[in-house]
Amino acid sequence: MPYKLMLSALLAAGLAAPALANPYETTLKNGLRVIVKEDRRAPTAVQMVWYRIGSMDEVDGQSGVAHVLEHMMFKGTPTVGPGEFNKRVAAAGGRDNAFTSRDYTAYFQQVPKEKLEDVMALEADRMRHLTVDEKEFAQEIKVVMEERRMRTDDNPQSKLYEQMNAVAFQAHPYRRPIIGWMSDLEAMTAADAKAWYDTWYVPNNAYVVVTGDVDHQAVFALAEKYYGPLEGRTLPVGKPQTEPKQEGTRRVTVKAPAELPTLIMAYKGPTLRDVEKDKDPYALEMLSAILDGHDAARFNKKLVREDKVALSVDIGYDGTTRGPGMIYMSGTPAEGRTVADLEAALRAEIARVQKDGVSEAELKRAKAQLIASQVYKLDSMFGQAMEIGQIESVGISYKKLDRMLEKLQQVTAADVQAAARTWFNDDTLTVGVLDPQQLDGKPRRPAMAGRH
Amino acid sequence: MSKIAMKSLFTAAVALFFAQTALAGVKIEHWVASSGARVYFVESRVLPMLDVQIDFAAGSAFDTVGKSGLAAITRGILDLGAGERDESQIAEQLADLGANLAGGADTDRASVSLRTLSARDKRDPALDILKLVVTRPSFDAAILDREKTRTIAALKEAMTRPDSIAGKAFWAALYPNHPYGRQAEPDTVAAIQRADVVAFHQRYYTAANASVTLVGDLSRADAEKIAEVLTADLPKGEAVPLPPAPGAPAKGLKKLAHPASQAHVFIGLPTIERGNPDFFPLLVGNYTLGGGGFVSRLMKEVRDKRGYAYSVYSYIAPMRQPGPFQIGLQTKRSQAQDAIKVARGILDEFVKIGPTEEELAAAKANLIGSFPLRLDSNRKLLDNASVIGFFGLPLDYLDTYQAKVQAVTIDDIRAAFGRRVRPADLVTVTVAAD
Numbered sequence: 001m002p003y004k005l006m007l008s009a010l011l012a013a014g015l016a017a018p019a020l021a022n023p024y025e026t027t028l029k030n031g032l033r034v035i036v037k038e039d040r041r042a043p044t045a046v047q048m049v050w051y052r053i054g055s056m057d058e059v060d061g062q063s064g065v066a067h068v069l070e071h072m073m074f075k076g077t078p079t080v081g082p083g084e085f086n087k088r089v090a091a092a093g094g095r096d097n098a099f100t101s102r103d104y105t106a107y108f109q110q111v112p113k114e115k116l117e118d119v120m121a122l123e124a125d126r127m128r129h130l131t132v133d134e135k136e137f138a139q140e141i142k143v144v145m146e147e148r149r150m151r152t153d154d155n156p157q158s159k160l161y162e163q164m165n166a167v168a169f170q171a172h173p174y175r176r177p178i179i180g181w182m183s184d185l186e187a188m189t190a191a192d193a194k195a196w197y198d199t200w201y202v203p204n205n206a207y208v209v210v211t212g213d214v215d216h217q218a219v220f221a222l223a224e225k226y227y228g229p230l231e232g233r234t235l236p237v238g239k240p241q242t243e244p245k246q247e248g249t250r251r252v253t254v255k256a257p258a259e260l261p262t263l264i265m266a267y268k269g270p271t272l273r274d275v276e277k278d279k280d281p282y283a284l285e286m287l288s289a290i291l292d293g294h295d296a297a298r299f300n301k302k303l304v305r306e307d308k309v310a311l312s313v314d315i316g317y318d319g320t321t322r323g324p325g326m327i328y329m330s331g332t333p334a335e336g337r338t339v340a341d342l343e344a345a346l347r348a349e350i351a352r353v354q355k356d357g358v359s360e361a362e363l364k365r366a367k368a369q370l371i372a373s374q375v376y377k378l379d380s381m382f383g384q385a386m387e388i389g390q391i392e393s394v395g396i397s398y399k400k401l402d403r404m405l406e407k408l409q410q411v412t413a414a415d416v417q418a419a420a421r422t423w424f425n426d427d428t429l430t431v432g433v434l435d436p437q438q439l440d441g442k443p444r445r446p447a448m449a450g451r452h
Numbered sequence: 453m454s455k456i457a458m459k460s461l462f463t464a465a466v467a468l469f470f471a472q473t474a475l476a477g478v479k480i481e482h483w484v485a486s487s488g489a490r491v492y493f494v495e496s497r498v499l500p501m502l503d504v505q506i507d508f509a510a511g512s513a514f515d516t517v518g519k520s521g522l523a524a525i526t527r528g529i530l531d532l533g534a535g536e537r538d539e540s541q542i543a544e545q546l547a548d549l550g551a552n553l554a555g556g557a558d559t560d561r562a563s564v565s566l567r568t569l570s571a572r573d574k575r576d577p578a579l580d581i582l583k584l585v586v587t588r589p590s591f592d593a594a595i596l597d598r599e600k601t602r603t604i605a606a607l608k609e610a611m612t613r614p615d616s617i618a619g620k621a622f623w624a625a626l627y628p629n630h631p632y633g634r635q636a637e638p639d640t641v642a643a644i645q646r647a648d649v650v651a652f653h654q655r656y657y658t659a660a661n662a663s664v665t666l667v668g669d670l671s672r673a674d675a676e677k678i679a680e681v682l683t684a685d686l687p688k689g690e691a692v693p694l695p696p697a698p699g700a701p702a703k704g705l706k707k708l709a710h711p712a713s714q715a716h717v718f719i720g721l722p723t724i725e726r727g728n729p730d731f732f733p734l735l736v737g738n739y740t741l742g743g744g745g746f747v748s749r750l751m752k753e754v755r756d757k758r759g760y761a762y763s764v765y766s767y768i769a770p771m772r773q774p775g776p777f778q779i780g781l782q783t784k785r786s787q788a789q790d791a792i793k794v795a796r797g798i799l800d801e802f803v804k805i806g807p808t809e810e811e812l813a814a815a816k817a818n819l820i821g822s823f824p825l826r827l828d829s830n831r832k833l834l835d836n837a838s839v840i841g842f843f844g845l846p847l848d849y850l851d852t853y854q855a856k857v858q859a860v861t862i863d864d865i866r867a868a869f870g871r872r873v874r875p876a877d878l879v880t881v882t883v884a885a886d
Contacts (some may be wrong), residue, residue, distance in 0.1 A: 154712040372569055
């Protein structure tokens with residue numbers, strides 16, 4: 001079922017990534033790019049269609065429309081009835097789904113290779129011919145509200161994350177949740193969804209990624225046949241909505257039914273724009289691996305195992321985004337310890353990196369894991385298609401993936417220390433705290449962060 | 453978070469996967485190591501990597517009464533110190549090799565799995581660590597205490613979540629007098645002592661109780677050598693007998709209060725064990741009922757037509773002993789009763805009448821046609837082969853799967869659902885429903 005891509009999935013994908021062999025690409029006259037990675041290990045294929053449009057392109061009052069439209073994409077065209085898309089993919093022995101992120105919206109099918117043509121025809125059809133029916137919309141918007149209740153309203157950690165972003169960003173649209181505010185969903189109309197589709201769903205705003213046991217020339221020919229006749233259209237020019245410089249720590253507290261408090265510390269981080277010249281995104285990627293890349297990495301070893309200040313602790317950095325980058329640290333304090341204790345402990349770990357740097361052994365270990373992960377990732381055809389699609393979504397060519405891997409391998413201990421000094425800056429920090437409440441609404445235990 | 457708290461979810465995920473798994477043309481080689489451990493091997497030379505998984509019949513079904521959580525915590529701390537190495541040395545050496553050690557304990561199984569590059573200088577030291585953690589875990593008392601504390605905290609957290617509360621109540625109601633229904637609680641975890649863990653390991657982590665699955669860039673001869681060495685130091689042991697089959701469920705409605713905005717609903721009962729001949733009619737029938745994703749009846753009626761739920765599904769999860777049939781959905785708390793009525797109406801009608809000819813054809817087309825997708829990675833090959841090995845399914849299970857799906861008739865489905873999914877015996881659990 002359509003789902004929004006959650007933060008953790010984005011973080012997990014991270015920067016890591018080369019392509020060992022072939023990808024081939026072509027661009028149709030209507031502006032649609034087609035990228036094919038041949039992988040003949042099994043008689044299956046993956047098609048993904050990526051639209052360069054996500055929740056960050058929405059405007060106030062219409063939050064969630066990118067994701068709602070993603071749901072509506074399964075509701076039919078003049079030639080394919082409502083629900084028929086899923087039915088045809090299922091009949092072909094395939095699986096399909098879609099996801100919406102801040103930066104893009106993507107649709108995919110995994111099929112036996114003989115069925116690739118069928119699903120290319122289906123995706124091409126709904127790229128320009130979607131029916132946004134009032135009645136179908138009226139049902140589907142209720143489904144999306146249930147999705148919001150499940151993923152966010154009844155999930156204390158999601159709620160905290162939503163609130164933290166709403167505070168960390170003021171001008172930039174990353175402040176709005178992908179799934180949309182409930183009142184915006186309640187006020188949304190079929191016409192809003194239709195307008196979104198008409199504006200953004202055009203071949204020159206999309207690219208197709210195919211991986212699997214296919215011949216790239218044959219795929220190009222199929223793309224020409226099915227996507228080729230669709231007309232491109234000039235896209236509206238967006239406003240930059242640049243986030244102003246943050247000039248002091250921000251704090252937000254969320255009360256929700258839970259047993260344990262949660263702490264999130266989010267620093268504004270760099271984004272990768274120039275694969276050759278940028279340095280810090282690579283350095284921060286390696287730092288994340290050194291802090292949290294295995295069970296004996298610094299965070300788990302020191303904070304969970306030795307000092308027992310945390311039950312669990314994580315760091316995530318995503319530098320390949322269209323909007324501002326963020327470095328997230330989050331965790332749950334151990335029983336008898338407070339979020340203030342945990343915040344202090346995390347700060348101490350960062351200060352240790354800033355002051356003493358990291359060891360060569362730690363860096364070497366992180367690089368060894370990176371090399372192995374490049375082999376393991378080839379075990380999944382879907383993962384390979386995701387990797388190409390995600391890097392393309394921020395305007396970096398998949399051809400740079402190998403180079404990015406080399407750049408990661410070149411990171412030095414001095415680079416890591418310098419990046420830690422630059423980016424872990426209190427003035428750009430936002431701290432979020434989940435204050436757990438008993439199920440009857442009473443406070444469970446003190447969880448407020450100390451003042452700094 | 454906690455392996456214990458995740459028990460029902462993990463079981464559900466595994467069950468979903470295997471309820472729909474199969475394939476032809478994968479050569480699974482099988483032999484018995486001189487230790488007595490059963491070995492399953494799939495050679496796959498495409499990528500320079502190797503997966504090895506050791507499964508023991510050492511899941512939570514074997515927890516000592518009053519010490520639920522023992523199986524999970526034993527597995528959880530297995531790799532936190534072994535032989536001369538402490539927990540940090542193990543994690544650092546694995547990272548240096550680029551290897552990953554994973555696994556966990558579910559209801560039936562405790563698994564330890566290793567993914568490594570297949571180059572000898574990486575593979576051999578990684579396999580040494582795998583052998584060490586399985587055969588010579590330290591079970592350090594301080595580490596046990598630390599992990600007990602973390603587990604208890606996670607259990608308490610889980611018991612504030614509507615889905616966890618519902619899952620726990622559902623399993624308890626399905627299996628009132630059977631180990632499948634007993635689940636870890638803060639006090640049962642607190643009661644676990646180091647001696648319990650040591651004894652559990654000695655009794656259940658034995659060669660007779662183990663199946664080893666290897667998939668990857670490896671010759672048969674090398675696979676034999678590796679399996680010999682890996683299991684040589686395991687106690688011989690004996691295959692552990694299963695508890696008596698589960699009795700009748702605590703049927704009827706169990707309604708639990710919670711402040712959430714959405715109600716969580718589970719409906720079901722115990723059905724069949726692995727290898728039961730009713731599996732194929734239930735699998736094919738359930739595709740139409742609620743297993744076929746967007747095209748199932750439950751999805752169409754509950755989600756598409758009424759907008760009641762984002763997620764609604766049904767599945768059959770055969771286990772070593774009769775596993776559950778389960779319907780699940782989440783909906784705005786004020787409309788929970790309506791949603792249950794709709795779901796029950798669909799189920800009752802399906803049990804009585806079965807699918808239409810057209811639905812049966814669609815189910816077969818997908819289950820048979822999607823076959824290649826179930827085998828297109830080493831990870832999937834490992835999952836399939838290890839299930840066949842652990843549950844003792846026939847080695848040609850995958851080869852005959854498509855034909856068995858193809859042979860199912862509407863009468864078979866009606867008969868199997870009539871036997872196994874008896875509406876009068878159903879358990880319904882709701883959390884946060886008005």
